[in-house]
Every structure is written in C-alpha cells, then in structure tokens.
Amino acid sequence: MSAALLEVRGLTRHFRVRDGFRQHRTAVAVDGIDLALRAGEAYGLVGESGSGKSTVARMILRLLSPTAGTMVFRGQDITALQGEALMRLRENIQIVFQDPHASLNPRKTIFFSVAEPLVIHRGLRGTALQNRVEEVLEIVGLSGNFLYRYPHELSGGQKQRVCIARAVALDPKLLVLDEPTSALDVSVQAQVLEFLRDLKARLDLTYLFISHDLSVVRHLCDRVGVMYLGRIVEEGAVAKVFSAPDHPYTQSLLSAVPLPQAKQPAGRIVLSGDVPSPMAVPSGCAFHPRCPRKIGAVCETERPSLDSRPQGRRVACHL
Amino acid sequence: MSAASHPPVSPWRQALAAWRLRHHSKLRTMRLYAFTFSRSLSSMIGLGLVLLFFFLVLAGPWIVPYPEDATGSVNLDIKLQPPSAEHWFGTDEVGNDIYTRVVLGTQVSFQIGLIVVSIAMILGIPLGIIAGLSGGWLREVIMRVTDVFLSVPGLVLSLAIVAVLGPGILNAIFALALVWWPGYVRLIESKALSLKSEPFVDAARAVGAGMPRIIFFHILPNCVSPIVVKGSMDMGLAILAAASLGFIGLGAQPPHPEWGAMISIGRNYLPDFWWYSTFPGIAIYLTVLGFNLLGDGLRDILDPKTRSR
Amino acid sequence: MAEPAPLLEIRDYSLSISTFDGVLKVLDGINLSIAPGEAVGIVGETGCGKSITVKSVVGLVPSPPARVEAGSVRFDGRDITSADEATIRRIRGQEIAMIFQDPMTYLNPLFTVGRQLRDVIQAKDRLKPQSERRDKRSIQAKAVELLSQVHLPNPERQLDAYPHQLSGGMRQRVLIAMALAGAPKLLIADEPTTALDVTIQAQILDLVKDLVERLGMAVLVISHDLGVVAAICQRIVVMYAGTVVEDATTEALFENPKHPYTRGLLAAIPRLDGSADSLASIAGTIPNLIDPPRGCRFHPRCAEAGETCRQAKPPSLEGAPGHWVACHIYGGGVG
Numbered sequence A: 001m002s003a004a005l006l007e008v009r010g011l012t013r014h015f016r017v018r019d020g021f022r023q024h025r026t027a028v029a030v031d032g033i034d035l036a037l038r039a040g041e042a043y044g045l046v047g048e049s050g051s052g053k054s055t056v057a058r059m060i061l062r063l064l065s066p067t068a069g070t071m072v073f074r075g076q077d078i079t080a081l082q083g084e085a086l087m088r089l090r091e092n093i094q095i096v097f098q099d100p101h102a103s104l105n106p107r108k109t110i111f112f113s114v115a116e117p118l119v120i121h122r123g124l125r126g127t128a129l130q131n132r133v134e135e136v137l138e139i140v141g142l143s144g145n146f147l148y149r150y151p152h153e154l155s156g157g158q159k160q161r162v163c164i165a166r167a168v169a170l171d172p173k174l175l176v177l178d179e180p181t182s183a184l185d186v187s188v189q190a191q192v193l194e195f196l197r198d199l200k201a202r203l204d205l206t207y208l209f210i211s212h213d214l215s216v217v218r219h220l221c222d223r224v225g226v227m228y229l230g231r232i233v234e235e236g237a238v239a240k241v242f243s244a245p246d247h248p249y250t251q252s253l254l255s256a257v258p259l260p261q262a263k264q265p266a267g268r269i270v271l272s273g274d275v276p277s278p279m280a281v282p283s284g285c286a287f288h289p290r291c292p293r294k295i296g297a298v299c300e301t302e303r304p305s306l307d308s309r310p311q312g313r314r315v316a317c318h319l
Numbered sequence B: 001m002s003a004a005s006h007p008p009v010s011p012w013r014q015a016l017a018a019w020r021l022r023h024h025s026k027l028r029t030m031r032l033y034a035f036t037f038s039r040s041l042s043s044m045i046g047l048g049l050v051l052l053f054f055f056l057v058l059a060g061p062w063i064v065p066y067p068e069d070a071t072g073s074v075n076l077d078i079k080l081q082p083p084s085a086e087h088w089f090g091t092d093e094v095g096n097d098i099y100t101r102v103v104l105g106t107q108v109s110f111q112i113g114l115i116v117v118s119i120a121m122i123l124g125i126p127l128g129i130i131a132g133l134s135g136g137w138l139r140e141v142i143m144r145v146t147d148v149f150l151s152v153p154g155l156v157l158s159l160a161i162v163a164v165l166g167p168g169i170l171n172a173i174f175a176l177a178l179v180w181w182p183g184y185v186r187l188i189e190s191k192a193l194s195l196k197s198e199p200f201v202d203a204a205r206a207v208g209a210g211m212p213r214i215i216f217f218h219i220l221p222n223c224v225s226p227i228v229v230k231g232s233m234d235m236g237l238a239i240l241a242a243a244s245l246g247f248i249g250l251g252a253q254p255p256h257p258e259w260g261a262m263i264s265i266g267r268n269y270l271p272d273f274w275w276y277s278t279f280p281g282i283a284i285y286l287t288v289l290g291f292n293l294l295g296d297g298l299r300d301i302l303d304p305k306t307r308s309r
Numbered sequence C: 001m002a003e004p005a006p007l008l009e010i011r012d013y014s015l016s017i018s019t020f021d022g023v024l025k026v027l028d029g030i031n032l033s034i035a036p037g038e039a040v041g042i043v044g045e046t047g048c049g050k051s052i053t054v055k056s057v058v059g060l061v062p063s064p065p066a067r068v069e070a071g072s073v074r075f076d077g078r079d080i081t082s083a084d085e086a087t088i089r090r091i092r093g094q095e096i097a098m099i100f101q102d103p104m105t106y107l108n109p110l111f112t113v114g115r116q117l118r119d120v121i122q123a124k125d126r127l128k129p130q131s132e133r134r135d136k137r138s139i140q141a142k143a144v145e146l147l148s149q150v151h152l153p154n155p156e157r158q159l160d161a162y163p164h165q166l167s168g169g170m171r172q173r174v175l176i177a178m179a180l181a182g183a184p185k186l187l188i189a190d191e192p193t194t195a196l197d198v199t200i201q202a203q204i205l206d207l208v209k210d211l212v213e214r215l216g217m218a219v220l221v222i223s224h225d226l227g228v229v230a231a232i233c234q235r236i237v238v239m240y241a242g243t244v245v246e247d248a249t250t251e252a253l254f255e256n257p258k259h260p261y262t263r264g265l266l267a268a269i270p271r272l273d274g275s276a277d278s279l280a281s282i283a284g285t286i287p288n289l290i291d292p293p294r295g296c297r298f299h300p301r302c303a304e305a306g307e308t309c310r311q312a313k314p315p316s317l318e319g320a321p322g323h324w325v326a327c328h329i330y331g332g333g334v335g
C-alpha cells in the first residue's frame, strides 16, 4: 500500500447550539478522530444519524473549520489554507452530497452546474467549455441532451450523475461521497454504485465514502471506519470487520440490519434506548449506556483509546 | 435524421431552433405558469387591472379629452358639473375635467409606486443579503435597525418625516421609500439565511466559487420569485400610502392630478357633488386591488409552497 | 385453497390522476388481499404507486384530480369502493389505522403527546354507545397503557412531553400508540422506519412484529427496502409502475422469484455478507405514467420480453399455490 493521501489527526468540531432562551450549549459533533486514507482506496465511514460523518466531510472539504486537529493532504497541511492554495486544494478534493436534488441550483441549467468548476478554475468559455462539459457528462453516462435542462426535469439517478460530473470535472484526487445513494432507489443505486466503482479505476480516484447503509459500504469499500457519537470506535478491512466485528457497537449495528432474505438470522442484538445527544455525550466510553457487553466501571469513567490490533484493525473498547 | 436529406435551412431558422433547444425547459415552465395563472379568475382580474393601469400610464396624454386640465387651467363657468357626455366623470371646483385628471393621475401614482419600490429594493436587497450571509455583529446591527423601523407603523413614520421636511410630492416619495426598505431586508435576509445552508451553495463553495459568484449566481436567482411577488403587492400599497399622504395634504399639491389630493378636496363638496371624490377613490381602489390580486396570483405560480391552503 | 375470507380485498383497481401534463394512469388493475391477522408487505421503487394504493383505499386521495377507473375494494365483507365520506372516515378511525414515514407531520407541535393521545382515545370513544365511553381517569390510564404497549420508557412522564422533545424513534412509537387506540383490525404502515437509524429501525420492526402476534391485527407494510418487509411480513407484493407484478410468500419470493422485475430487484441489492460481486442494475428508467408502455408495463426494460409482452397486458396467474405472477413468460405466451 502506498503512503497516506490524506491524514487526519485529532479532528474535532464543536457547535454552539441555542438551547432555550438565550442559553447556549456545546454539541460535540466530532470528537478527536484520526484517519488515514491511502491513495487509491475506498474508505467507508459508517455510523448512525448524528454521529458526525457529514461534519467530518465538510471539514475535509474546508467548508467548515475544525475546532481542533490537523489535516494533511499529500504532505501539505491543509487545516488553515487560504486564497490561492485553497483554490488549488479545491481542484484536488471534491464532494458529492446525499440529496442530488438539493445539491443542484434549481434556477440553473445542468450546463451551468457542470461548467461552474471549469469556469472558476480553468477559465474556459465558449466552445472549449461546451466541449469539456459534454466530455464530462459523457464520463458519467449522460448525453448532451441534458445540457439545457433544469434539475427538476431529471430523475434522481440522473441528477446524482450530474453531481458526480461536476465533482470529477477538475480531475480531483480525492472524492468525498456523502451518502451519494441514500436518496436513490435500489435499482438506481445499483447503477450508481457500479458506476462509482468503475469510475474510481478509470480516473484513479480515492474515495471517502460516507454512508449509514452497511451493505453499500460492504459492496464498494476496501476499509471501513465505524463512528459513534463523533468518535471512531472500530476500523479495519471491510471483509474482516463485517465478518467478525470486535466492537459491541459494530456487532449490534450489523445485527440490526434487516436482511432481504426469507430467514432472518437468530439471536439478533436489538439495542435498547436512543443514541444520546451530542450535547450530552456519556462519560468514558460513549457507548456504555447502551452496551450489551459492558464490563464495569472502567467503561463509565475511562475513554477507551483506538488501539491497534492484528491485521491492521483498530478498536476502541475496554474488552 | 441526417441534415443532408432536408432542403437547406435558413441560418435564421437554425439559430431559432438552437435557441429553442437551449430554452426549451424555460419555455415549458413559462407555459405552465401561464396555464396555472390563467386558470385563476382572481389572478386574471388582477392582471387585467394592472394592464389597464399601465395602458393609461402610457397612453394617457393622448386619450384624455382635456390634457391642459391637469396643469392648472381654470374654467370657472363649467365648475362642479355632474357627469355628462362631455365630462364623463364631471368637473371640479375650477371646471377641470375629472376624467382627464383621474387618467393622468395614473402617471403620478405609477411614478410614486415605481420610485418608492425601487429605492426600497435598492436599499433592502443588498442589506438583506449582507445580513443573511454575514452573521455575527453585522447581521445583528442590520436586523435590529430593521426591527426598529418595522415596529413603527410605516405611514405614521412617513407622516413624521414629511412633517419635518415639509409637504410635497418629492418629500412624500422620499419619506415612503425610507420606511419601505426594511420589509425587503426581512424578506431577503430570511431567504438568504435558508439558501446559505442549501447543499447546492455548499457544492458551489466546494468547487471554489467566491462570495460574489455565490451571491449573483446562487442566492439572488433563487430570491427572484419572492421579490417579484412582494414588489407587485408593494406597488399597490405604495400608491395607497402616497394617496393617503396626499389626502391629508402632505403629499402632492394641487393642481397636480394626484388621486389622494383630489379626494381630499372633493371631500368638501360631499355629498352634493359626489362625483368629485368618488372617481379618484374608485381609481385608487381598483389599482391597489389589481396589484394585490396580481401579486397573489404570482405567488401561487412562483412559490406554490407558501400558498395558503 | 381454504383461506379465511380476506379482511381487505382490492380487485382490478385502476386509478388515474389528472395533472397539467396529462392524465397519469397511476394504478392499473391492482389485486391485493389481506387475511385477518396477516402481515403483508408492498415493495417497489419510488413512484410505483405503493402509497397511493393505500391512501386511495382509505379515502385520503382527493377526487378530483384522482378518479377510480375500475375495480372494487372490500373491507371486512363490505364493498367500500364508492362509500360515502362519513363511512370511510369511520372505517379509517375505527378499523383501519395508518402510520407514516414522518411522524412529525402527524403530530401537532403545540400540544403534549398526552393531550394528543387522549384526544384520539376520546374521538374513538365517540363512535361507541354512551354507556361504553370512558371517564377522564380511565382515558388517562388508557393513554399510559398504550404508551407502555409500544415500549416507550416512562410512559407517565412522556405524556407531558412535546413532540419535539422526543427522538424520531420515540415519535414513531407515539404514532403507533395512537394507531392502536381504536383497536384496529388493520394497521397500514407507510415506510414506518425510513427516517430512522438502523438500530432504532430494528426496535420498531420488533415492536410491530410483536404487536401483530399479540393483538392479532393484520398489517400492511409499505417499504422500498426488501429487508424491512422480509423482517415482518409473511407475504410480499411487488409493484412496478402501477401494477402488481408478483405476489408470493416471503419464502417463495426470495427462494424462487419469478417475475423478471423481481429478479432484477433482488440482483440489485448489495449484500451485507459481500456475496454479491457486482450488482446487476435494471436497464432503462421508470416509464412515464401518462403514456405507459402498451402491454406489460415492464417490457421496455425486460431482457426476456417478446412480441406478446408488447401487445397484451399479462394476467396475474397462480403458478404455484399462493404465488401469483403477472408475466407472459409463465403463461406460455411469449413469442
């Protein structure tokens, strides 16, 4: 494996949330995570709603500034890049969002949306622009017929392809995909997933693939990190983590997925209670109030560190 | 189909076809708007009234029988005559034709409405954008000032301003414009605030779009509908407000053909010479109604989500 | 087969909706039946008519623009196809209960959960004779009982909570509690867990399953997730573009899917155990319902379509007992 393309250390983000009248509380959306993406891999980040996945993505894209931590992309510290250097970074890291409809300006044509990065970074105009836009749409399997349509005239899958086209127009190195298929139907999702897999090989991309759908991550990714309340609790090769999860949370998450088959496996772990609010993260291991395998007081008082285990896995658990 | 099998097409035609291809979606949307709009009776009435109003603004000087009656001529021998074939709406206390003065009054009203609304937009929209996008203390300052203006009834405030500056049509316009902009700040601020967190704005930032680009290509185009709707409604309201100022003698001064001022003078001759106040009154009523119905209809087609059920 | 009389029976039901662009032929000859105490699932992709089917049955689709073109609906032995508004409303209140994807749209943010629950109980009571109506105390007790039935922790305390103070899973539980207030014979759940997290979804699925077994209610679960439906239902109905293409027991559907669309759907699902190497996607896109394909609505996307498929609408045939397929391949009609 090659060196890390993107390395994230201690990345943290707090939000001040208005709570009632004139009161503010701090929500810890992301709580000191370490991540290293290798060039050419697809890294899946899974977790339930509110676990901080999108916040991580937005910080890597520099759409949101971290409260603490550093991000290094191809050897360069990008945590506080500004101006020209930030523009160059934007050519290399791109993002595709969850809701393809909301991520296209409803008042602008498809042409405008796909052309925007090319106009900003390459200064293209006229026929050169037109040709390049058609070329990029070709890559995602859309014909020139779509150029002057508006987003509401396209199906969900087509819109998501347009978003992907916009993201790859500048030949980025890293593509962050924030739940790119969760708004799509199964058969459309299958198209987009297969296409993403193919695209990655063709354009030599690295993916940070965010999802709450474990099966999708299993299908597309090489490695996976499992997040719970802003922390990574387990990380490793997808096949390994999914077949033999170490962390009790990963175990229950995997066992909670209803399978599209006649016989549901016996002995499912159904967690009790809700995910705690990021404004009141439990002490010690954040998962301890729901953990079916809690071992005792350590879990309540001491935060487990993300320790390396054999086969390149990392687990944050006292077990 | 190959192009060769067809007879040569004129470049004109080709250009038109290309244009239609590019704008196919827009044209279709327009047709949908027109269809939806035309199905609502009240919207069509509104449109009709507003079109009539604009027609009178443009054609007024040519269609009125006594154009000089709007500029202060005196014909005391025919003063206060009831409606007749020569004077459809009757005549006033100096013998001027009321029909002529009501029709030419559309120009005055139009100028007032247009200037007030334009100034309000020119001030309000940028401030709203700044407040919505900046956040922090700048937003606080802009919005608090806006709140102060909005908390005092607009007409009362403009009364106070005109009282200080002295009566006159220019001062009235100035005073109204001064109280009108906060509404636009409010509207645009909330719109910009919600658009700011839309994924498509994030996507634009992620591909490197700077602030000006985001404002002009992403925020403003999505604010057009509410602005158009509010603008239409406000045309009517500004005309009404100007007439109110005219009525209490703080707006346009005679012999300027301004509806509010006409009603105000005509009031002294009620009820015997009813036509004097009635016709300018109807003109105000229909104009304000027209702009309101039009605004309502536009809201229904441009912004269907906010429609009342 | 000696089946019990169906609780809900929809026969050859066709529905159209007029819009600006034209008349949408939204449902085309739907057949669907649910026996008392049975759990049936409807799956299909977005826009295939799952929601509109059930909404239309319980009279929640305004007409016009909607119009029933053909077919009948029977509930509990009565024909309710053209029942008047009052009858439908009574059935909807008393015998059929519905829960939806987004609980917040059906809860009033201004009132406490308790108040809304008590209102529902009282409304159901009003349909009963005077003597059987409850007093204030027992309404309160009933509310607490309902909330504990849906396993909401601390039911007494939650009664004083406002909807926004509850999490998504808890709100869905409250909605289910409201649905149970009238002791319905049929519970319709339209995407009940789509907005929820996996671990919360597992809780709700368990709850629904438990209720069905305990109360002997029939349930109709709508979902686009085959896993969700498989977890609760004994029988699954697959819809495509306003038609029912296959109707089989859960076992038969997964072990022996017949319709090309069902097979395509199953091949498109990524598997948790990584057993699907590459996902097969169904070529083409969902048809336009204004001008749907002639014959079988799936034929333009079907690799196995023949001439008959382009011409004639395939009848729904019972291949194996209880396994209905609407496809010419199984009628010997492909040519």
Ligand SMILES: Nc1ncnc2c1ncn2[C@@H]1O[C@H](COP(=O)(O)OP(=O)(O)OP(=O)(O)O)[C@@H](O)[C@H]1O
Binding pocket: A015, A016, A017, A027, A028, A029, A047, A048, A049, A050, A051, A052, A053, A054, A055, A056, A212, A278
């Ligand atoms: N702008 C913000 N202001 C306040 N809180 C925020 C903001 N953005 C995110 N949060 C909070 O941070 C936490 C993490 O949010 P995030 O969107 O990263 O979650 P996620 O894992 O992407 O969830 P989902 O699966 O729902 O997309 C949430 O509790 C959220 O409420």
Ligand SMILES: Nc1ncnc2c1ncn2[C@@H]1O[C@H](COP(=O)(O)OP(=O)(O)OP(=O)(O)O)[C@@H](O)[C@H]1O
Binding pocket: C017, C018, C019, C024, C026, C044, C045, C046, C047, C048, C049, C050, C051, C052, C053, C065, C224, C289
């Ligand atoms: N009120 C309406 N007016 C016009 N068309 C409608 C209306 N309601 C539904 N439709 C159309 O009817 C079809 C079926 O819609 P329905 O809501 O039943 O889909 P669904 O299967 O529930 O999809 P989803 O999974 O997205 O909920 C769709 O094509 C939809 O566009």
Ligand SMILES: [Mg+2]
Binding pocket: A053, A054, A055, A178
């Ligand atoms: Mg997210």
Ligand SMILES: [Mg+2]
Binding pocket: C050, C051, C052, C190
């Ligand atoms: Mg639906």
